[in-house]
Amino acid sequence: MNKTVKTDMQRASQLLKLLGDQTRLTMMKLLQSHDCCVCEFTAMFNMSQPAISQHLRKLRDIELVKETRKGKWIFYSINEDHEDYPFIQNVLEELPGQDGLVTDLETQGLRICCE
Helix, strand or coil: CCCCCCCCHHHHHHHHHHHCCHHHHHHHHHHCCCCEEHHHHHHHHCCCHHHHHHHHHHHHHCCCEEEEEECCEEEEEECCCCCCHHHHHHHHHCCCCCHHHHHHHHHCCCCCCCC
């Protein structure tokens, strides 16, 4: 018998609905390889801080992302300990990389603009 925990259909539907938003999906793909703070996301997505915070709140509310405080700033990363992480990881692995957004931020000198 396979002991791998499977995500049930209702839970999968909720997760996919949450990730159905392009901004949140892109954030999750970015967080697969880069910790980011709100100010970096605002620059990457050309969105206001409150809008970015709302997206992050939705991801944080179901614990898909976690926060790490560095000084007065909060950095976000994927919560690899989440019970549904294997499911999320499989979805994200099918998507194109988003490292260009981070590279563009670095080129603009905004990669760590909040330190």
